[in-house]
Structures are given as C-alpha cells and as structure tokens.
Amino acid sequence: MEKAVLSKSTFIRGLQCEKSMYLYKHHYGLKDEVSPQLQAIFTQGTNVGLLAQELFPNGVDASPPDHFKMQESVFKTKEYIENGESIIYEATFQFNGVLAALDILVKDENGWKAYEVKSSTSVSDVYINDAAIQYYTILNSGVDLRDISIVYINNQYVKSGDVDVHELFTIESVYGKVQEVIPGIPNRIERFKQVINQDGVPDIDIGPHCSKPYDCDFKGYCWSHIPDYSIFNISRLSIKRKFELYQKGVVSFHEIDLEVTSFNTSQLLQVTSELDNQTYIDRPRIYAFLEDLNSPLHFLDFETMATAIPIYDNSRPYQQLVFQYSLHIQSEHGDLKHCEYLAEANPDIDPRKAFVKQLISDCSDEGDILVYNIGFERGKLCDLMQLYPEFSEELGNIVGRLKDLMLPFQNKWYYTPEMKGRYSIKAVLPALVPELSYNELEIGDGGLASYTFTQMVLGQFEGDYQSSRKALMEYCKMDTFAMVKILEKLQKVL
C-alpha cells in the first residue's frame, strides 16, 4: 500500500494554512510546546470519544498499537468489515494518499453510517470539512456509506445518577453539507500533496489565519519577529485593523503615525501612554469609586472547574462549578483576616453545598464584597441560588453587596504603560504593586488551578496531593491579597 501523505488532521491544517501543514510534516520540532491545560483538553476529547462508544456498544476496536502504526488499523478495519462486523471503533481508511480514522462506523438495516465524535457543543464549518475528507476516503475505499454524522455534547443535559449517553450526546447528520464540499476535495488533496513535496517552507506571512479557526501551534516560530508588546496588543483593536497596520510596516508603537491612524479614546490613551511613558489617573472617578465602598471590606475570589462529561448530579456539561474561594476581610481600621474554602477532591462529593454554607458564614451580612470581574462571581452565585433555593436569601444578600475592583482599570481611570493594554489582575498587580508577584507560586493562574483540581477529582493527578492542595490555597489567597494591595494603592494615589 502506498504510504499516506496526508492525514485527516494535516488536511484540516492545510485548509487553515499550507505553511502550518508543511511545517507539521517536515519541521515538527518547531511546534509550540503543549501546555498542561491544552493536554487536558486533548485527554478530555479522548474520554468523550470513549464514552460515545456506549451509544453503539459491543463494537470491535481497530485502534493502532501506536500513532505511527496507522496502517495496521487500515488492515484491521478491512478485516473486520470482511468478517461481517457491524460496529467498528477507530475504523481507519486510506485512499489517494489520505489516511482518515473515524470514531465509530456502524452498519444497520440501511447500510453503513459514520459517526465522528466531538467534545464541543455545536457543529462548526471545520467539522463539515473534517467529515467531508472522511466521507471521501471511506467511500472511495469501497464502503457504501449511507450517512455521516457529528456526535457532539448537549450542553443542556443535566446529570442525574449515571451519565445517560443518549441524553449527553446529540447526533446530527451532516450528509447534505458534506455533499456540498466533496466536489472540491480531490483538487485540494492534489494541491496539498504538491505543497508537501515542494523543497522549501511555503512563503506565507502571518495573518488573521494564524488564529482562525484554531490558534496555530507554530506561532512561536512564525511570530518570532513580533515583539512581546506591539500593535497586536492594542486593546479592542480589530484583527483586521491590526493587520492593516502590519501590512504598512507598523509593528512597534513608535512606528505608529498618530496623524493618519485613528483610535478610540481608550486605544489612544494606551498608545500615548506607551509613547510618552506616562501614567494616567482620573482622580475624580477613582475618588467617587472609593467613596462608595462600605466597610468592613471583603475581597472575594472563586476558583471553578468545568468538564465536558458532568461529574456531579445537577450539573451540566462545561458548567463552571465552584470548588474554592479565598476571602480577605478588612475592618474599618485596616485589620485583615483571611478565610478560605477548598473542597475535597472527590467525584462522589459535590463541592458546592459546603462551599455555599461556609461562604455565607464567612461573608456575614454587612460590608461590601469586592471581586475582580463581577460577572464571573455573580454568575456563579446566581447558579448556586437556583441550585439551593433554601440559601437564596443569604446568597442574594452576598450578590447585592458585590462591587467590581476591575472597573477603575477596565475604564482606564488608572492606566500605566506596564499594564500593556490589559486590565486583568495579573496585569494590574505587577504594574501597581511590583513587590507582589504570582511568579514564585507553584500554581500561578486560574487555568492551572482548575486543571489541577479536576485531575485530582478524576483520580488522574500525578503530583504530590497535599503540597498541591497547599499550592491551590496559596494561589487563591494571592488573588484576594492582591486585591487588598491594589485597593491600598488606589487609596494612596488620592
């Protein structure tokens, strides 16, 4: 059998950018490192795929022994079909130099049907292209395919008892849409083969395609000529405008001609602040913000987890579930007290009820509660009010006392060049309180905190359990302590 040149994933890569496809085939080592969080998304995809097999139980598995032995899957699949198997997992086909593996192939009274499983919650255009290359390869391998469907997550499913796969998954036929794409497939394949066989890396510059539909994993290589802080960091400037500037040779701030480039007020402030190395402070607005705060001040931060396959009853796929909070309470005289909650990482114990009880007790019923990005904490509290109506009055009290410490920075009432157009707490803290830093922490961002706790719940955590729990607490505590210090800085400024 001729060696496959393209796989389904390299084909999809080629549709996004031929350079990415070429680099993947010939310079794989230039690919960006896979972060633990991204790896978790891949692992989640594998788990979702395995669970979806229960929609069509008792099939045979044509998986290869490893990723480099896909040909073995092709032979196994052929053998299974010849032996009359009617449900095949990881069925793999090869035609015209293209290798395509399919999650589930099923034969019923109407003939063969293909099912490709995705851990997302809707069908996107990429999935249609994905299904089209599969359909093309399977059909031309001699299988009379009658239908092809995408199996994806139904985010309205609420778990109650064992996961019901028929409720968790939605099956949507994409046969009609695939037929529209199929006529263009052979030419694409020929084109991609030519590109792969050419001598040098395709001459393709960076562009909006670097992030659409996916964030390309060769950005570290292709974007190396772009400084860490550039016109691409101008906040809320459309990607189209950014690349218009780039095409004109404008990359650094000092290359911007303010006479001919229009920005909105906030963007202009960011640009001029950088060019003049100047801090902007809107004292009246900050004064009004501070005047409106009522002691004792509470500084609150939540950590959440979200999984495609719900773990706890009364939760939906990808619903963000609270498992941890940190709370600093500052009296009128400035005394500081710290409270915290970190759930047991146990798939049989829903972390939310104990979280709610302790939060209500720790927040008492007076004084404002400062959070950073109010929409997040308020959203989670509203979810909890719905889930536990018996606590809705106390939780409603907490919601009514929330105030957002992000406002002065989001609205650029306080802006320094070090903030680099951002206003997240991770950007504001080093700019305002450089002596405090997340850098020394073992867990230094919310994504890693969520990943760590989820791995613990799923029993897949490989690190030191106790020290990582301590690291989780240190991280969340830092978030609220940072808020205390940022507020202190605002007070000092006045």
Ligand code: SF4
């Ligand atoms: S970073 Fe952009 S230009 Fe480079 S390979 Fe990826 S998509 Fe293509």
